[in-house]
Amino acid sequence: MFVTPAYAQTAPAASETPAATVGEPHAAPAGELHTETGVPGDHGATGVFPPFDFATYPSQLVWLAITFGIFFLVMHKVIAPRLAAILGDRHDRIAADLSEAGRLKAEADAAVETYEKELAAARAKGAGIADAAREAAKTKAAADRAAIEEELASKLAAAEARIADIKAKAFANVGDIAEETAAGIVDQLIGAKTSGEEVKAAVAAVKTEA
Amino acid sequence: MANDPTHQFVVQPIIPMEIGGWDLSFTNASLFMVATVAAATGFLYFATASRSLIPGRMQSVAEMSYEFIAGMLREGAGTKGMVFFPFVFSLFMFVLTANLLGMFPYFFTVTSQIIVTFALAVLVIGTVIVYGFYKHGLHFLGIFAPQGVPKVLLPLVSSIEVISFLSRPISLSVRLFANMLAGHITLKVFAGFVTSMGALGAVGIGGAVLPLIMTVAMTGLEFLVSFLQAYVFAVLTCMYLNDAVHGGH
Known part of the structure; x- marks a missing residue:
């Protein structure tokens, strides 16, 4: 592998001044590890x-515990309940809207039914009035006819x-004429x-x- | 430094500190753990801050992640498993955010450290064991004795089950670790080819096109892997939690 420039710069510094382990604390066991692996400067x-x-493990574990612990708490106490509330609210709202829509539909159906009932009643009433x-x-026509017939009958x-009267008068005149005529005839x-x-x-x- | 593909995994202290003989320095790994938590928390917090009935883009993403994990957990561990929702959600979001943050050049990938993935896997298995015994007592051991197995085969089957159970934290952690590590090394190696070939003059620059295309393609693949590994981690967690919730029944 490559001897990294970074290592090339830091390695002499680290070997010269062990105090440099403040900047590179993991370089402290580096000497031992180098001899163990036998490939000095191979990696980092x-x-x-x-x-x-392994030298980095305690730090990583502790910081993971801290950060993940905080993250879990925030998720548990804030984010998850909030998301659940948002989704629950929406679910409830949709259910409420659906039931409201159902109620309005029932209302509309009832209105239509009432309307039809009233229409039928009005029709029946109209037919009654016409009857x-x-x-x-x-x-009225019958009465008028009866009245007219009565009038006609009286007339x-x-x-x-009058005809009978005239006839009677005529007959009476007939007597006079007959008497005159008879007298004339007898005279003749x-x-x-x-x-x-x-x-x-x-x-x-x-x-x-x- | 520029050409060492493993340099990106070196943990370097930023604020050195030592407590009780232990080196607990605040390192670049710690910094990116904090960044992961801050990014994931910040996103989820601000995306859901308005609590809109009709979600915007950000809130939709937050809701999708919630429903994604909730569906996964319900499917894997049943309705009773929903008590673990915050746990699985945290794991998924943490791993996913850490993986995706690691895709930025010069960023440290928290999940490319075996100790981190192993700690998370042990946390999962530890949760399974503790909750399993708490919920079912010694009946929890029934998960090692599947029903319908002939008595003669029971010792063999049980020992296999025990080995499989014990290998879970290893497979869970190594899968995530190895995927992230290998992906980042591959990216680095191919990207390194581009620069080293480019230094060879005109022919080299022409030839460097190939590893460049490869690097671009690999970057896309790595984003997929980042998501996929977080998903796999969460799915397996759900399946393992199923044992804890339902015991050996």
């Missing part, structure tokens, strides 16, 4: 493959009475003057016979 400052550098009007018109009766035939009373009686006799 310690000579071991960095992830297997009543028809009935009233019918009775007819009056006319008949027999040349005898007839008294009015005789002729009248004769005519009346004929009339009754007729």
